Amino acid sequence: MALVSEPMACLLFAAVLLALSGLPGLFLQRPVAAQWIAALVAVFASVLGAYAVIQLLGGTAGAVYQLDWPLPFGPAEFSVDHLSTLFLIPLFLVTGCVAIYSLSYWPAKEKNTAAKLTFFVGLFAAAMVVVLLARNGVLFLMAWEVMAVSAYFLLTTEQQDAQVQRSGTVYLVATHTGTMALFVLFSLLRSTSGSFLFPLPHALSAAFPAATIMMVAALIGFGGKAGLMPLHFWLPGAHANAPSHVSAMMSGLMLKMGVYGILRTISFFTEIPVWLGWLLLVLGAWSAVNGIALAASQRDLKRLLACSSIENIGIIFIGIGLALVGMQTASPILVTCGLFGAFIHIINHGLFKSLLFLGSGVLIHGTGSREIDRMGGLAKRMPATSLFFLIGSLAICGLPPLNGFVGELFLYVGAINDGIHAPLPLAALVAPVLALVGGLAVITFVKLYGIVFLGSPRTADAAHSHEAGGLMIGPMLVLAAGCLATGMAPLLLVKLAAPAVSWYAGIEGDLVSRTGQQVPFMPLTVMNSLLVVLALALAAGYLLRLSKLPRSTGPTWGCAYLAPTPRMQYTGSSFSEMVVNLFGALVAPLRRRPSLATFFPAVGTTFCYAATELVLDRVLTPIFSWIGLGFSYIRRLQHGQLHIYVLYIFATLFVLMIWAH
C-alpha cells in the first residue's frame, strides 16, 4: 500500500471513487441497495480524501501527476498545493455528511429520481476535487463544466415544477456565460505564457495588457460562480429549488470554487494592480450588505439561506480585497489578517451553511413547505434539529462562542489596524460595514429561527411535523460539533488556514505565533469556553427551577387571550419590515395592500408580499424578453414548408456559385 502514503494518489483515487459511486444505481435493479453502496463509497472516498488532506496539512508535499492525453493542449497536470488543500477541507467533510444525509432525505424507496440524484452528487463532488487539483487550463475547464452541468442536473431534480425549470435555465445561462469568460481567460493565458499549463506563482507580469483582461475575465467567470454581486442573480433560485442536501453542497462548496478560481488567477501575477484589491473590497462589501438585506426580505426558508450565502461570499471577498490592498501598500498585518479572515471564513461557511441547509431539509421534510410563515412551534416537535439550527444560526451571525466569530475577528483586527497606521484609512471602513452586516444577520436569523421554531404552529402540517431520523440528524450533529469545536478552539482554525496564508502571502517562518501577537487567541479561547459554560449553567439552572414550579400548558404567546389563534403571531415579513424598508432601494419587495377607509378592511381584501430580485427581475428578464422578441422574426424562417427548406439550400448553392467569381 505504497500509494496510501502518497496524498495526491489518495486524492485522485477519492475523486474516481466519488465519480463512480452513483454508477451502480443506474444499472442495478435494486435501488435501495445501490443507494447504500453509493453512500458508503462516498463516505469511504471522503475519509480517504480527508486523510490525504491531514497529511498535506502536516507538511507532506503532494506529488505531481501528468497524464499524457492525445489532446493538443499540453499534458494534463494534477498537483496540489496549500491553496487547494484549504478548499479540500470542507469539501470532503460536507460530501461525506451529505452522502449519509441523502439516504434518509431522498430515499430510493420513495423517490424514483434517487438514482439520478445520487449519480450526479458523486460526479459533482469528484469534479470539484479535480477543479482544485487541475493545473492545466483545458483540464480545469473540463472539470469546471462537469461540475457546472452536474449541478444543473441536480437542481432540476424535480423538473416537473415550472419554478424549478426556470431556476435551472437561469442557472444554466449564468454558468455558461461565466464559462465563456473563462475561455477568454485561458486562451489569453495560452497566448501569454505559451502553454495551457498554469504558470508558477507570480510568474506572469501584470504590466502586460492582456493581464487586465485576464483579471476582468476571471472576475466575471469565477465571480459569477461565487455569487458576487451583481452576478449573483442565479443563486437564490438555484439554491432554493434544489434538494436541500444539494443546496448544502452548492452553497458550501461550489460557490467556493469561484473564490478558488479568483485566488488562483491572482496568484499567477507578479504584482497586483491597485484597482483589483479595491474593486474586490467594494464588490465584497456590496455583496455582504445587499446579500443580507435581501435575505432579511425573504419568506422562503431556502431563499433566505441562499441570500445569506451571497453575504458570506461578500465577507470572504472583503478579506481577499483587504489582503490585496495590503500587498499593494506593503503592510503585512493587513495581508495576513485579510487572508486569515477570508480563508477561515471559507472553511466556516462550508460548515455552518451546509448545516443550515441540511437543517432546512429536515424542516421541509417535516412540514412539506419552504415558506417560513407556514411553520412555527417546531422547537417542541424537532428538538435536535432546532438545537443544531440554533448553533448554525449563531455561527452565521458571527457571534461568539462559535466559529463565525473567529473569521470576522481577523477582518476587524486587520481593518482597525490599518485605520490606525495608514495615511488614508479607507480600509478601516470595512469595520463598520462588517458591523452593519453582522447586525442585519442577527435580525435575519432571529426572524428565521423565531418564526420557524418558536411560537405555535401556523398550519396543520407544521403541527403534525416530526423529528427526522438518525441518518439525517447524524450528519448535522457532525457539522454542528465542527462549528462548536472550531469556535471554542480558534487556534485549530488558524492552524488549518496558516499553510495556505503563508503560501499565498509568501511569508516564511512561524506565521501562527506572529499572528498571535495581533489577534488574541488565548483570551478568545478562554472567553468562548467561559461563554459556553455560562450558557450551559444558565440553562441547567433554569431547567432546575422550572422543574420545581407548578406548570400549566397553553399555546405559546397566548397572551391571556380568550380565543388565541396562531394567526395572531408575528409573521416573518412583519418582523423584518423595518429593516426591509430601510434598505428599500436595494431590495424593494413587492407589496400590494388595500387602502383602509375604516378600522377594518373590507371582506375579501388581501395583502400580498413578494420578495423581488433587482438584477434578475428588473434588469435581465426585460432585456432577455426584448431579445427574444427580436429573434422571433428569425423564427419565421422555420415554417415547416419542406419545399422552402430545399429552396434555402438551392439559394445558398446559387449564391456560392456566383460568389466564387
Added chain:
Amino acid sequence: MNSFADQLLVLVMLINLVMLGSSRLLFSIRAVAVQGAILGILPGLIHPFSGHLAAITVGIILIKGVLIPYLISDAVRKAHIRREVEPFIGYVPTLFLGAIFTALAFVFAEKLPLAPEHKELLFVPASIATLLAGFLILTTRKKAISQVIGYLVLENGIFIFGLLLTEAMPFMVEAGALLDLLVGIFVMGIVINQISQEFSSIDTSRLRALKEE
C-alpha cells in the same frame, strides 16, 4: 467516342427539361429511368474497357434504369395517383426556369478552374444543369413521389460530376453515389408511408402541421 458522350449528355439535359414540363408521374419515372440508363453507358464510353468497368455499367443500368424506377412506379400504383396536380409553380414557368438554369450552368462551368482534359467536354455543365433541375423539381412539386424523382435527378447530377473523378477514386465515387441514392429512397419511402398514414394523402405541404408553435 467523346463526341458520342457529349451527345448523350445533351440527351440527359433534354430529359431534365422533359421531366420539368411533364405532369404525369409515370412518364417522369420512365424519363428518369432512361436518364439512369444513359448514365450507366457513359463510364464505358470515356474509360478503356475492363471487367470491372463492365460490371459497373451493368450494375448502374440495372439499379438506376430498372430497379429504382420499378420501385417508384410500384409506389405510384399503390398510392393511386397519376399526376402532379397544383404544383407551386406551373409547368411552363418551371420549364422556362429550367432552360435558364441550364444556360447559367454553361456560363458557370466556363468559369470553373477545371483540369485541361475536362475543359472540352460537356460533363461539368451537364452535371450542374441536372443538379439544378433536381432542385427545381424538389422545390416546385408537392407530391412526395415527385420529391423522390427530384432527389433522383439531383443524384444523377452528382453522379455525372463523379464520372470525372472515376480515375482518381473509381469505386468510392460509385459506392458513394449509390449509397446516397439508397438513403434517399429509404427516407422518402418512410416519409411517403408516414405521410399517407397520418394525413391520408401524400402531399408534403401538409407536413407543416408537424411544426412546433
